[in-house]
Amino acid sequence: MRQKKKSPDFVLFLIVMSLLSLGVVMVFSASEYSTMVNYNDSFHYFKQQLAWALLGLVAMFIMVRYDYWRLKRYILPIIIIAFVLLVMVLIPGIGREVNDARRWIDLGLLRFAPAELVKLCIIIFTAYGLSQQKGRINNFNGILPYLIVMVLAAGLILLQPDLGTAMSLACIVLIMLFAAGARMAHLGSMAVAGIVAIGFAIALEPYRMRRFLAFLDPWADPLDTGFHTIQGLYAIGSGGLFGLGLGQSKQKFLYLPENHTDFIFAIIGEELGFIGASLVILLFALFIWRGLKIAVTSTDPFASLLATGITAWVGIQAVINIGGVTGSLPVTGITLPFISYGGTSLLLTMIGVGVLLNISRFTAAR
Numbered sequence: 512m513r514q515k516k517k518s519p520d521f522v523l524f525l526i527v528m529s530l531l532s533l534g535v536v537m538v539f540s541a542s543e544y545s546t547m548v549n550y551n552d553s554f555h556y557f558k559q560q561l562a563w564a565l566l567g568l569v570a571m572f573i574m575v576r577y578d579y580w581r582l583k584r585y586i587l588p589i590i591i592i593a594f595v596l597l598v599m600v601l602i603p604g605i606g607r608e609v610n611d612a613r614r615w616i617d618l619g620l621l622r623f624a625p626a627e628l629v630k631l632c633i634i635i636f637t638a639y640g641l642s643q644q645k646g647r648i649n650n651f652n653g654i655l656p657y658l659i660v661m662v663l664a665a666g667l668i669l670l671q672p673d674l675g676t677a678m679s680l681a682c683i684v685l686i687m688l689f690a691a692g693a694r695m696a697h698l699g700s701m702a703v704a705g706i707v708a709i710g711f712a713i714a715l716e717p718y719r720m721r722r723f724l725a726f727l728d729p730w731a732d733p734l735d736t737g738f739h740t741i742q743g744l745y746a747i748g749s750g751g752l753f754g755l756g757l758g759q760s761k762q763k764f765l766y767l768p769e770n771h772t773d774f775i776f777a778i779i780g781e782e783l784g785f786i787g788a789s790l791v792i793l794l795f796a797l798f799i800w801r802g803l804k805i806a807v808t809s810t811d812p813f814a815s816l817l818a819t820g821i822t823a824w825v826g827i828q829a830v831i832n833i834g835g836v837t838g839s840l841p842v843t844g845i846t847l848p849f850i851s852y853g854g855t856s857l858l859l860t861m862i863g864v865g866v867l868l869n870i871s872r873f874t875a876a877r
Contacts, residue, residue: 516872516873517871517872517873517874518872519575519868519869519871519872520801520805520867520868520871522797522801523798523801523802523805523867523868523871524868526794526798526801527571527798527849527861527864529794530791530794530795530798530848530849531564531567531568531849533791533849533850534560534564534775534847534849534850534851534857535557535560535561535564537771537778537779537850538556538557538560538771538775538850538851538852539553539554539556539560540757540758540760540763540778540782541760541763541770541771541775541778542555542556542557542770542771543557543758543763544763544764544765545763545765545770545771548765556771556852559852559854560852560854560857563853563854563857563858564857566858567857567858567860567861567862568861570858570862570865571861571862571865571868572865573865574862574864574865574866574868574869575865575868575869575872576869577865577869578869579813579814579817579866579869579870580811580813580814582635582639582817582866583639583813586635586636586639586640589632589635589636590632590633590636590660592628592632593625593628593629593632593633593636593664594663594664594667596616596625596628596629597625597626597629597664597667597668598667599625600613600614600615600616600625600626600671601613601667601670601671605617606671607622613671614626614671614673622854622855623855624853624855624856626668626671626673626676627855627856627859627860628855628859629664629668629680630676630679630680630683630824630859631821631859631862631863633660633661633664633680633683633684634683634687634817634820634821634824634863635817635820637657637660637661637684637687637816637820638687638813638816638817638819638820639813640656640657641654641657641687641688641691641812642691642811642812642813642815642816648688648691648692648693649692649693649694651694651697654688654691654693654697657688658684658701661680661681661684664680665677665680665681668680669712672716673844674712674713674719674843675831675843675844678705678709678831678843679824679827679828679831679845681705682823682827683820683823683824683827685698685701685702685705686819686820686823686827687816687819687820687823688701690806690815690816690819691816721735721736722736722841722842723841724736725737725740725841725842726740726838726840726841726842729741729744729838738768739767739768739769739773739774739842740835740838740842742762742766742767742774742777743767743774743776743777743836743838744777744837744838745762745766745767746760746761746762746767746774746777746778746780746781747777747780747781747788747836747837749761749762749781750780750781750782750783750784750785750787750788751784751785752785752786753783753784753785753786754781754782754783754784754785754786754787755781755782755784756782757782757783758782759782760778760781760782761781762777762778762781763778771851771852772846772851772852772853773832773835773836773842773844773845773846773851774836775847775850775851775852776788776791776832776833776836776837776847776850777836779850791850792833795826795829795848798822798825798826799822799825799826802818802819802821802822802825802826802867803818803819803822805818805822805867805870805871805874806818806819806822808874808875809870809873809874809875810873810874810875811873814870817866817870818867818870821863821864821866821867822867824860824863825848825860825863825864828845828846828847828848829847829848831843831845832845832846832847832851833847848860
């Protein structure tokens with residue numbers, strides 16, 4: 512039996528609003544020069560990000576009011592839609608190719624990234640399925656269907672190609688399996704198999720191998736594969752303790768590529784310094800804490816696993832993005848949740864947050 516409805520988790524709401532507000536401000540600060548050069552409008556990306564942020568807030572509040580329990584009714588359509596979209600994006604004429612990657616469906620007024628929706632779909636599907644397994648989680652056959660769905664989805668995403676998103680999806684599912692009580696021997700063997708698969712994926716694509724080697728030593732090729740990492744480190748290093756000041760970045764003057772998307776954390780470090788960058792990391796750590804608390808205190812297995820998946824989704828993306836910008840992990844093209852420029856990514860993340868806040872209304876304790 513579910514608990515009586517309460518107010519949504521206010522601390523989580525404040526965390527999300529802080530990250531979202533910072534994101535809108537930093538997208539403007541990071542992109543004002545490049546958009547003036549390219550679009551003759553320094554507010555170009557800012558206006559789009561603000562519009563998506565407002566739309567995301569509306570979607571979040573709708574999902575806060577929409578009982579998460581009803582999502583169970585749409586499990587089959589959800590998973591079918593996810594795979595249809597993953598196939599459609601690979602079809603020439605439907606999927607739009609940018610920088611040798613076919614990751615978007617062009618809808619005219621906007622580009623839609625199906626992989627972002629697929630993450631949420633797989634989380635809902637896996638949470639529902641595992642919550643119905645009861646005592647079969649310890650049996651490998653009990654978790655096999657979710658592994659198959661995850662592998663198929665990750666494989667289609669890898670064809671785009673998008674290794675970073677495929678890896679993050681696999682990590683999310685493994686965390687959900689762990690939360691559901693899967694045996695460590697099974698999880699360990701899957702992790703080893705995943706690492707081997709990633710190794711093959713890197714070795715089979717020359718550009719991935721060059722990117723991996725650039726992670727090991729970016730200064731070996733400072734004008735090509737190591738350029739992003741080096742410029743990002745320059746930005747963070749020049750920020751010092753307190754930063755150069757909001758809007759005072761030097762790297763945004765066409766030195767640092769993708770400064771409003773993948774490398775926006777470097778601009779945060781440059782303008783707001785170590786203190787500002789640390790605050791962002793702290794906010795993500797607090798998000799993970801509140802999300803896991805919601806998962807642990809939920810009395811409904813479906814809700815608990817759903818909260819775990821959504822929390823892992825945001826947390827893993829944050830770790831991969833910040834790790835890539837700081838040179839701690841290879842650069843993968845994963846954006847920073849709530850902060851990086853990107854419409855569909857922001858909208859779907861806010862929908863996920865809305866579901867998480869809805870679940871918090873039925874927890875047993877605060």
